Amino acid sequence: MSNVAAQPDVVEVDAVVIGGGFAGLYSVHVLSNKLGLDVQAFDNAGDVGGTWYWNRYPGARSDTEVNAYCYFFDEKLYREWKWSERYPRQTEILSYLNHVADRYDLRKNYQFSTQVESVVFDEESSRWTVTTDKGQRFSARFLIEAVGLLSATNVPEFPGQERFKGEMYHTARWPHEQVDLAGKRVGVIGTGSSGIQVISELAPIAEHLTVFQRTPQWVVPSRHRPIDPDLLDRIHGDYAGYHREVLYSTTAFGFPESAISAESVDEAARHDAFEKVYDDGGGFQYMFKAFNDVGTSLVANKAATDVIEKKIRETVKDPAVAELLVPTELYAKRPLCCDNYYESYNYPTTTLVDVKANPIVEFTEKGIRAGDTEYELDVIVLATGFDAVSGNQLRIFQQGRQGLSLQDKWRDRPYTYLGTMTAGFPNLYMVYGPMGPFTNQPPVHEAQVNWIGDAIQHTLEIGARTLEPTQKAEDDWMELCDEGAAQTLFPRVNSWINGANIPGKPVVNYFYMGGNAAYMDFMDADRASRFGDHFLTDGEPAKVEA
Structure with a gap:
């Protein structure tokens, strides 16, 4: 674990990574172990695992086949880790992520049980000031937000909630100690992915199970x-x-x-x-x-x-x-x-x-x-789900160039380029951010982090201070995403995919629906141009290479 700085000191590092799940761990591995950067990572959980650290509810398991819900960057790791079944339970996935953290010595970079409260770009130094809930301040040249697509918990407030004398749990903040629900009268609110798993697990053992369903699911x-x-x-x-x-x-x-x-x-x-x-x-x-x-x-x-x-x-x-x-x-x-x-x-x-x-x-x-x-x-x-896709980014105060906050820029909807960067926020990278591909996540996390690593390495090699997408690149990407989504049936149904599950959240498209193969081609094209056509370096149009 990194040393904790006492106020008012500012600890300078090359990069800060926010998140300790699949994306965060691999980001630390690439930036620290491959690029040799000084990396400080944070997670508000007590250890690694991301969503699998928190989601310990009865029945929690992957609903993606594990032969593709894992890391690919190390063939030896892929061969040696033996999964018990095609859809492993939470405990097995968490054990896997703990093994990865140990195998590649990633915990040394982390400070756990720490919430990043704000990130502010300083235009004079071209660095990000990162402030935590412990009052610490870190200065980083590069900032990687691996904060999770489904991790900002949605906890609705019901009238009289404080009067209930029994036990109450949210699926995404389940206690670490054993919760015995056998023989009890249990009510479940919500029938999304977490809800149906809880219901199926509890129905045989509860004295009585009451399911409060707003919308039935296929x-x-x-x-x-x-x-x-x-x-x-x-x-x-x-x-x-x-x-x-x-x-x-x-x-x-x-x-x-x-x-x-x-x-x-x-x-x-x-x-x-x-x-x-x-x-x-x-x-x-x-x-x-x-x-x-x-x-x-x-x-x-x-x-x-x-x-x-x-x-x-x-x-x-x-x-x-x-x-x-x-x-x-x-x-x-x-x-x-x-x-x-x-x-x-x-x-x-x-x-x-x-x-x-x-x-x-x-x-x-x-x-x-x-x-x-x-x-x-x-x-x-x-089992009321998440403020998905953009929720965790917006829970951190973020300020880019000219005092523009991400909260203001994204007031009507999130704007990004490739779901990995947003114009006006130099050297800030997102893993699986808004307007990223609608796909299985872990393999795409890796692909995006590899792209981010290449972008950072390019910035260092050319001696630039910053790299960021042009406004035109962002506008063109948004238009492409919206055109693609409009050709699908997804906008016709209210769900977290379009933000409709959160009162007051913009109900818009949040994804690139053109398929991952095409998405990979976009990232490959940026590499081929050496991050030229769609980017600014040090605030000026980047040199384009054919």
């Missing part, structure tokens, strides 16, 4: 099982080739994506294809493996939801409950998967409350009042 099974050994043999046989396949695909999830349009085949073929993928399991597979147009074609989308609706009605014994569980929206949110989710509603001890028809009125001493009914509870679980 959920397919995960089909938990060990990783296919034939798949691992194929990966090990051509590791570099597989890694390239992952990065130069549409979604970077590591499975074969369909090249066939659902509209090009008849209804029976569509149904059979979705049945097959449903039976194999996996939410992202269901959206991208059967056909290539589920996110863009109403025909394909309806074929996908027809099969899920059929499964819901076949699985859930009470037709009235099944009706409440069938969404009326398009299949255009982050695709969800979880084993035994719909089966959870067959337990006589599970109650489903439709809070659109019977809104939550208040918390009481004994539980929750929804509509005219009071539901008595021992425990309330808030």
Whole structure:
């Protein structure tokens, strides 16, 4: 751990990294171990892990197949670490990240249990002043924000919440000590990715489980099982080739994506294809493996939801409950998967409350009042998600050139170039920031951090003080992102993908929807031009190299 500076001293370092998850750890590895920079890293958690440090709720696990939900930068690490199943639990993922931190000696750079409160660019020195909640100040030439796409916790306030006499937990801030919920009356608010995992885990053990559902979700099974050994043999046989396949695909999830349009085949073929993928399991597979147009074609989308609706009605014994569980929206949110989710509603001890028809009125001493009914509870679980994509950046005060704050610049929406930089904030880099690709994250984290490392190395090699995108590059990127998103079905459904889950947040596009292969090409083009065409060095147009 780095030395803590006493006020009013300012500790000078080459770079500051904010975040200790997949992206933050790799950022520290690249900047410290590869580029040889003096790096100070922070995380508000007590140790490494990022989202997997905090999300310890019952049933927490990856819903991305782990053969692509991991690091690729070291083939030996990939071969030596043995995962127990295709969708590992939180404890196994956290153990993996702890192993990575130890293996590459990354903890020495970190100060944990520390919140970065502000980052301010000094135009005279071309350095960032970073201030923590401990009153410390650090001066850094480069700033890397690896703060997480889904990590700014959304904790809604309900009337009377302070009166509840039982236990209350948020899925994203679950206690580290064991929480025994067996035999208790548990209420779960929220049916997103975390909510469905909690519900499936608690339904068999709770004395009574009450689910407060605002919006039903399209959920397919995960089909938990060990990783296919034939798949691992194929990966090990051509590791570099597989890694390239992952990065130069549409979604970077590591499975074969369909090249066939659902509209090009008849209804029976569509149904059979979705049945097959449903039976194999996996939410992202269901959206991208059967056909290539589920996110863009109403025909394909309806074929996908027809099969899920059929499964819901076949699985859930009470037709009235099944009706409440069938969404009326398009299949255009982050695709969800979880084993035994719909089966959870067959337990006589599970109650489903439709809070659109019977809104939550208040918390009481004994539980929750929804509509005219009071539901008595021992425990309330808030599975209410995150202020996603831009939330964690905006929780840090950030000031760039000419006194412009990020909060003001992003008041109407986030503006970035490639989801990695924003004009007017020199040498500030974001990993998987707003307007980045809509993909699996860890492989893209690596690709972006490699690009960031190359940009920093280029800045050092040419003797420049700063590098930043031009306003035109940012404007062009935003236009491209919005044009691409408009061709999909995602803007038609309210979700965290467009900010609709947070009251008062701009409801806009937050992603590049053109696929990761095209996104990789953009990063490769910047390298080929030696960060010329789209950039300013020391505030002036960069030299363009063909």
